[in-house]
Amino acid sequence: MVMDVMAAAARIEEGGGRVIHMEVGQPAASAPSTAIAAARAALDSGKIGYTEALGIPSLRTRIARHYSESYGTNVDPDRIVVTTGSSAGFILAFLAMFEPGDRIAVAEPGYPPYRHILAALGCEAVPVRISEETRWSLTVDALMAEHKKKILDGALVASPANPSGTMLDANSLAALINACAQAGIKVISDEIYHGLDYAFPAETAAKFSDDALIINSFSKYFCMTGWRVGWIVAPKPLVRSVERLQQNLAISVPTLSQVAAEAAFDGRSEMEAVKRGYEENRKILIEGLPRAGLDKFLPVDGAFYLYADVSRFTDDSLSFAKNMLDETHVAATPGVDFDPVHGNRYIRFCYAGSQAEMHEAAERIAGWLGNR
Numbered sequence: 001m002v003m004d005v006m007a008a009a010a011r012i013e014e015g016g017g018r019v020i021h022m023e024v025g026q027p028a029a030s031a032p033s034t035a036i037a038a039a040r041a042a043l044d045s046g047k048i049g050y051t052e053a054l055g056i057p058s059l060r061t062r063i064a065r066h067y068s069e070s071y072g073t074n075v076d077p078d079r080i081v082v083t084t085g086s087s088a089g090f091i092l093a094f095l096a097m098f099e100p101g102d103r104i105a106v107a108e109p110g111y112p113p114y115r116h117i118l119a120a121l122g123c124e125a126v127p128v129r130i131s132e133e134t135r136w137s138l139t140v141d142a143l144m145a146e147h148k149k150k151i152l153d154g155a156l157v158a159s160p161a162n163p164s165g166t167m168l169d170a171n172s173l174a175a176l177i178n179a180c181a182q183a184g185i186k187v188i189s190d191e192i193y194h195g196l197d198y199a200f201p202a203e204t205a206a207k208f209s210d211d212a213l214i215i216n217s218f219s220k221y222f223c224m225t226g227w228r229v230g231w232i233v234a235p236k237p238l239v240r241s242v243e244r245l246q247q248n249l250a251i252s253v254p255t256l257s258q259v260a261a262e263a264a265f266d267g268r269s270e271m272e273a274v275k276r277g278y279e280e281n282r283k284i285l286i287e288g289l290p291r292a293g294l295d296k297f298l299p300v301d302g303a304f305y306l307y308a309d310v311s312r313f314t315d316d317s318l319s320f321a322k323n324m325l326d327e328t329h330v331a332a333t334p335g336v337d338f339d340p341v342h343g344n345r346y347i348r349f350c351y352a353g354s355q356a357e358m359h360e361a362a363e364r365i366a367g368w369l370g371n372r
C-alpha cells in the first residue's frame with residue numbers, strides 16, 4: 001500500500017508539486033563520513049574479494065565491542081554474524097532456528113516482512129494483538145495465553161518497534177525473555193532501532209540471555225539503508241548453522257559495505273547530531289499534530305515513527321493517506337500495511353526528515369483537517 005502512496009507522490013512531484021515525504025522509514029541523512037571515506041579507500045585499493053561467510057573478523061570484533069561500550073555487557077565476537085541488512089539476518093535466523101510448520105508470535109501491528117518471510121519459509125506467524133492496555137507491547141500474559149491455546153515455537157520482540165515507535169522497558173524485556181525460556185519458546189529480538197531512543201534507554205536482549213537471537217543493522221542509527229549491512233548475535237550452538245546457510249545463500253556480505261560499517265562506529269558523533277534532529281522532529285510533531293486535530297497516537301518512545309489514530313476522521317486509512325497526499329502533499333503510510341485488522345484506524349508518520357518539513361507538515365495537515 002505504501003508503494004501506491006509513493007507512486008502517487010511521484011506523480012505530484014512530476015507535476016511540479018513539493019511533497020513532504022513521511023511515508024518511507026529511512027533517514028534523510030547520509031552515512032557517517034568515516035564510513036564513506038573507508039569505503040572510498042577500499043574501492044581505490046581495487047581489491048574487493050569475498051570475505052569470510054561470518055563477516056570480516058575485525059568488524060565482528062568491533063560489533064562485539066559495541067555491546068560493552070553501549071550496554072555494559074560482554075558478547076563473544078564468535079557469536080557475531082554480519083548479514084546483508086537485517087532483512088537477510090531474519091532469513092538466516094528463521095532458517096537456522098525453525099522448521100516448516102513452526103509457530104512464531106509476532107506483535108500486531110508490526111513490521112510486515114516478519115510475517116511474510118516466515119510464511120515464505122513455511123512457518124506460521126501468530127499475530128498477538130497489542131493495545132493500549134499493554135502499552136502497545138507484547139506481554140508475558142498475552143504470549144503465554146497464546147502458547148496455551150497452541151504451542152508457540154518462537155516469539156519476535158521489537159523495541160523500539162515499527163510502526164509504533166514504542167519501546168519495552170528493561171524489566172518487561174527481561175520478563176518476556178525469562179518466561180519464554182521457561183516455556184521453551186525461542187526469542188528473536190529485533191534491535192534495529194537501537195540508538196534511536198528518546199523516552200528511556202533501549203536495552204539489549206544480550207544482557208538477559210545468551211540464548212536469545214539478536215538482529216541489528218547499520219540501516220537506521222548509522223543512516224546506511226542502501227549499504228545493506230547488518231548483524232546477528234547468535235546463540236553459540238546456532239553459529240555454525242548460520243555460517244553454513246550464509247556460505248550457501250550469499251557466500252558473504254558485500255565487502256565494501258562491511259569495511260564502511262566498521263568505520264561507521266568512529267562516526268558516532270555525527271550520528272548523535274542526526275539523532276538530536278529526530279528528537280527535535282519528534283517534539284514538533286507531538287506538539288503540532290494535536291493542534292492539527294491528530295491528538296491520539298501511540299507512545300513515541302523511539303525509532304522515528306509516530307503512529308496516529310485517525311479513526312475520528314475515517315475508517316479507511318488508505319483513502320485517508322491518499323486524500324491527505326492529494327490535498328496537502330504530505331505522504332504518510334496507511335496503517336493497513338502493518339495491521340490487517342485494525343490498521344484502518346491509523347497512519348504512520350516517519351519523522352526522519354528536517355525540522356522545517358515537520359513544521360510545514362503539521363501546518364498543512366492542520367489546514368486540511370480544519371477545513372473538513
Ligand SMILES: Cc1ncc(COP(=O)(O)O)c(C=O)c1O
Pocket residue numbers: 025084085086087088111158161162190192216217218219225229230
Ligand atoms: C523493524 C524493522 N526491522 C527490520 C528492518 C529491515 O531493515 P534492514 O534490512 O535495512 O536492516 C526494518 C526496515 O524498515 C524495520 O523497520
